[in-house]
Amino acid sequence: MSIPNEALQKLLQEIGQKKAFSEQQLLVVKQQKAARNRETRMLQLTANEVDSLPKDTKVYEGVGKMFVCTPIPDVQKRLVTEGVALEKEMENLNKKEHYLQQTYDNSKSSLEQVLRTGGR
Template identity: 60%
Template sequence: MAIPNEKLQQLLQEISAKAQFAEQQLGIVRTQMATKNRESRMLQLSTTEMNALPKDTPVYDGVGKMFVMTSIDDVKTRQAKEGEDIKKELSNLEKKLHYLDTTYKNSQEHMEQILKRGG
C-alpha cells in the first residue's frame, strides 16, 4: 500500500525540519564545547603560573570592576572548583552532541528510506 503524496510530503517536511534543527544545534554545541575547552586551558595555564610563584606573593582576584587581594590558596581553590564545573559542563555537552548527531543521522536515513520507497 502506497502512502498518498500529500502525507509523504508532510512526513518529509517534518523529518527535514527535525534534521535542520539538529544540525543547527550541533553547531551551537560544538561552539560551546570549544569555549569550555578554552576556559579549561586558561585555568590550567594560570594554575601553572601560580604554582611557580612564592607562597607570600600578593595575588589579586577580580570582583566586578575592582581587584581584591587574596591568598594564592583561595585562588587555587576557586580555580579548582571552576575546573570541576567546566568538566561537568563538557561532559553534558558531549552527551548532547552525541544525541543530536544520532538524531541528525537518523533523520537523514529516514528521508532516504522514504524517498527510495516513494520514488
Template identity: 75%
Template sequence: MSIPNEALQKILQEIGQKKAFAEQQLAIVKQQMAVKTRENRMLQLTASEVDSLPGDTNVYEGVGKMFVCTPIPDVQKRIASESEEINADMSNLQKKQDYLEKTYENSKQSLEQVLRGGGS
C-alpha cells in the same frame, strides 16, 4: 502500496525539520564545547602561573572594576572548583552532542528511506 503525495510531503517536511533542528543544535553544542575548552585552557595556564609563585606573594583577583588581594590557596581552590565545573559541563555537552548526532543520522536515514520508498 504507495503513500499519497500529501502524506508523503508532510512526512518529508517533518523529517526535514527534525534534521535541520538537530543540525542547528549540533553546531551550537560544538561552539559551546569550543568555548569551554578555551576556558579550561585559561584556567590551566592561570593555575600553572599561580603554582609557580612563592607562597608569600600577593595575588589579586578582579572583582568587577576593582582588584582584591586573595591568598594563593583560595585562588587555587577557586581554580580547582571552576575546572571541575567546566569538566562537568563538557561531559554534559559531549552527551548532548552524541544524542544530536544520532538524531541527525536517524533523520537522514529516515529521509532517504522515505524517498526510496516513495519513489516506487
C-alpha cells in the same frame, strides 16, 4: 500500498525539519565545546602560573572594576572548583552532542529511505 502525496509531503517536511534542527543544535554544541575548551586551557595556564609563585606573593583577583588581594590557597581552590564545573559541563555537552548526532543521522537515513522508496 503507497502513502498519499499529502501524507508523504507532511512526513518529508517533518523529517526535514527535525534534521535541520538537529544540525543547527549540533553546531551550537560544538561552539560551546570549543568555548569550554578555551576556558579549561585558561584555567590550566592560570593554575600553573599561580603554582609557580612563591607563597608570600600577593595575588589579586578582579571583582567588578576593582581588584581584591586574595590568598594563594583561595585562588587555587577557586581554580579547582571552576575546573570541576567545566568538566561536568563538557560531559553534558558530549552527551548532548552524541544525542543530537544520533538524531541527525536517524533523520538523514529516514529521509533517504522515504525518498528511495518513493512512499511505497
